[in-house]
Amino acid sequence: MHVAVACLSVWLIAIAPFGTAAPPKPPDYLIIDTHIDAPYRLYKTPTDLSIASAEGQFDYPRAIAGGLGTAFMSIFIPPDVDAAGNGLPLAHRLIDLVDDTVRANPDKFVQATCPNDAVVARQRGLVGLAMGMENGGPIGANLEHLRQLHSRGVRYIGLAHSRANVLADSSYDTEKKHGGLTQAGRAMVREMNLLGIMVDVSHLSDDAFWNVLSESSTPVIASHSSMRHFIPGFERNLDDRMVAAIVEDGGVVQINVGSSFLTAAARQYETGLMTAVKAELVARNLAPDSPDVKTFVTRYRTENPYPFATIDDVIDHIDHVVKIGGINGVGIGSDFDGVGDTLPTGLKSVADYPNLINGLRERGYSRRAVRKIMGENLLRTWRTVERFASEHGTRPRCTL
Numbered sequence: 001m002h003v004a005v006a007c008l009s010v011w012l013i014a015i016a017p018f019g020t021a022a023p024p025k026p027p028d029y030l031i032i033d034t035h036i037d038a039p040y041r042l043y044k045t046p047t048d049l050s051i052a053s054a055e056g057q058f059d060y061p062r063a064i065a066g067g068l069g070t071a072f073m074s075i076f077i078p079p080d081v082d083a084a085g086n087g088l089p090l091a092h093r094l095i096d097l098v099d100d101t102v103r104a105n106p107d108k109f110v111q112a113t114c115p116n117d118a119v120v121a122r123q124r125g126l127v128g129l130a131m132g133m134e135n136g137g138p139i140g141a142n143l144e145h146l147r148q149l150h151s152r153g154v155r156y157i158g159l160a161h162s163r164a165n166v167l168a169d170s171s172y173d174t175e176k177k178h179g180g181l182t183q184a185g186r187a188m189v190r191e192m193n194l195l196g197i198m199v200d201v202s203h204l205s206d207d208a209f210w211n212v213l214s215e216s217s218t219p220v221i222a223s224h225s226s227m228r229h230f231i232p233g234f235e236r237n238l239d240d241r242m243v244a245a246i247v248e249d250g251g252v253v254q255i256n257v258g259s260s261f262l263t264a265a266a267r268q269y270e271t272g273l274m275t276a277v278k279a280e281l282v283a284r285n286l287a288p289d290s291p292d293v294k295t296f297v298t299r300y301r302t303e304n305p306y307p308f309a310t311i312d313d314v315i316d317h318i319d320h321v322v323k324i325g326g327i328n329g330v331g332i333g334s335d336f337d338g339v340g341d342t343l344p345t346g347l348k349s350v351a352d353y354p355n356l357i358n359g360l361r362e363r364g365y366s367r368r369a370v371r372k373i374m375g376e377n378l379l380r381t382w383r384t385v386e387r388f389a390s391e392h393g394t395r396p397r398c399t400l
Contacts, residue, residue, distance in 0.1 A: 030122050031353055032375035034072045034132065034156070034254045034331065035202075035224035037338035039094040042101075050105040057336035057343070060108045062351035063127045069375060070118040070128030071350070072223070073098050074338065075154060077135040079163035087138025088145060095152050098129055113153045114398040115382045118375075121400065132156035132200060132223055137165030141184040143191050151397075155382070156198035156223060159185055159208070169205035171235040180207035181215065189215045196389030196396065198382060201225075201246070202256075202333075206235060209242055218385045219251035221378070224333035226261040227317045234267060240324055247325025250384055252377045254333030255317050259309035259342045261335075262317060266307050266342065276300060309344040311359045318360070318373060327369050331378045332356070 038049060038058045047053055052061040058071065075094045077087040102109045112118050112128030121128035136157045139145045149157075159168040159181070167185035169176040181189070189212055192199055199216050200223040201209050212220060228237040238246075243253055259266035280286065280296050287293075321330035336343075336350060346355045353374070360370050386396050 029067060029357065029371050030069045030118065030375040030379070031067055032070045032072075032118060032331070032378045033068060033334050033336070033350070033353075034221065034378060035074055035134075035256070035333040035338070036071045036336045036350070037074045037076055038071075038336075039073050039097050040076045041337050042097045043090075043094060049101050050108050057334075057349040059350075060105070060127060062349050065351040066349070066353040068127060068350050068353065069122040070112045070130055072130045072132045072156070072333075075131055075133040075149075076338070077133070077138055077161070079135065079137070079161055079165070082135060082137040082165055083163075087135070091133060091138055091149065092152070095131065095149075095154070098131060098153075102129060111153055111399050113155065114386060114396045115379050116396075117398050117400045118379060124400075130155055132158070132198075134158050134200075134203075134223075135161035135165070136167055136188065137161075139188060140166045141187065143187065146188060146191055146197075147195065150195045150197055154197065156200045156221060157188075157192060158200035158202050158223060159188065159204060159212070161203050168208040168211075170203055170208075171205050172203075173205060176205050176207060178208075180205065181211035186211070186215050190217075193217045193385075194389055194392050195394050196386045198385050201238075201242075203236065206239075206242075209238075213245055213249065218388045219249045219381050220246060221251055221381060222246065222253045222333070224254055224256040224335045224338075226256045227320045229320055230262065230313075230317065231264050231267050237261060243321055243324045243329070247321070247329030250381060252329055252331050252381045253321050253325075254331045254378065255314060255321070256333055256335045256339075257309075257314050257344055257347055258335050258339030259307070259313075259344055260339070262309040262313040262344065263307065266309055269304070269307055270342075272304075273297070273300060306342065308342070311344055311346045311356055314344055314347060314356060315359050315363050319363070327372055328377055328380070330373055332374060 036058050041056050050060045053059045075091050081087050081090055102111050109129050110121050110126045112130040118128050131153050133154050136159045160170045162172045163170050164173050164177055168181050169178045199220045201212055201220050202222045202225045226237050228239045260270045318330050
């Protein structure tokens with residue numbers, strides 16, 4: 001989810017304030033979060049991620065407090081930008097922002113371009129910044145663009161976002177015009193396999209999902225998706241057959257912790273808010289980014305308090321994946337900085353991973369199981385994808 005007209009309810013929600021006390025330092029887990037939208041936040045509002053911030057949900061002090069090892073920075077391309085032909089320049093600009101952050105703070109951050117980087121960064125006390133692209137539409141049929149992005153450190157790509165593009169249909173499309181992947185999308189999946197780029201199925205339509213699994217020679221990930229079981233009919237989440245197929249192939253489902261991905265109550269709330277906002281836009285002839293709309297949303301949420309999920313709800317989704325596919329198929333793709341003030345109680349930023357770890361332990365998960373959930377499962381899949389590429393001629397490109 002992001003700042004996009006297609007996702008008005010999320011775009012219009014205010015950022016949660018940073019004011020809670022830092023939780024205790026977690027045990028020495030290698031925490032890998034596969035979806036944090038800090039680059040787009042930096043693009044919209046320049047800030048210094050090396051110091052504590054009152055904005056957003058990711059910065060260095062909070063990452064250290066939470067024990068974060070490596071964060072996949074989302075290279076997010078809004079569908080409108082892609083449709084206007086400006087997606088590729090934006091992708092490179094967002095990558096520049098990640099590179100600039102690392103370059104300015106070598107004592108705090110390091111770019112992670114292979115699984116070993118994530119391990120070594122943790123050993124050295126650095127926060128690894130890997131990159132995943134959300135919305136591969138700007139690449140289109142030009143695989144040279146894909147190779148350029150790989151050379152700059154992009155290690156997973158989600159083929160679509162909230163609208164169909166030249167590669168695939170989106171789960172949010174009311175009309176699935178492609179019927180799944182296009183030929184360009186299929187070619188891109190094959191080339192991603194050869195380069196060692198993980199294929200991300202989050203946001204794809206059901207047909208596109210199954211097309212990806214039939215086309216890919218390597219395991220896939222869902223970088224930030226939760227379970228449709230808890231919100232029937234919500235196609236953006238994965239159904240049980242999808243989860244089983246991902247895990248059976250050696251992939252991993254990274255749970256999105258936005259409340260509207262976790263509970264039917266929060267999803268219904270956001271649907272109601274979106275309906276109310278659209279009515280306000282029409283009634284007053286307002287632009288989606290009008291300050292009057294933000295005022296309307298603030299009043300709406302004051303009069304109708306948001307039904308925040310809890311850490312127990314997050315763990316329910318983790319439990320569900322484990323029930324279907326076992327302990328090796330689940331991880332965390334929080335969507336921090338991408339879902340605004342919709343995060344669960346007790347899990348409001350990267351500082352709060354220890355609360356999730358404690359919740360998992362209280363639910364009965366062993367330390368070994370928690371290590372798998374918090375990062376080792378993703379690391380295994382990443383290594384498998386990298387190994388396939390190396391066997392087909394693409395040598396791993398590591399930073400450390």
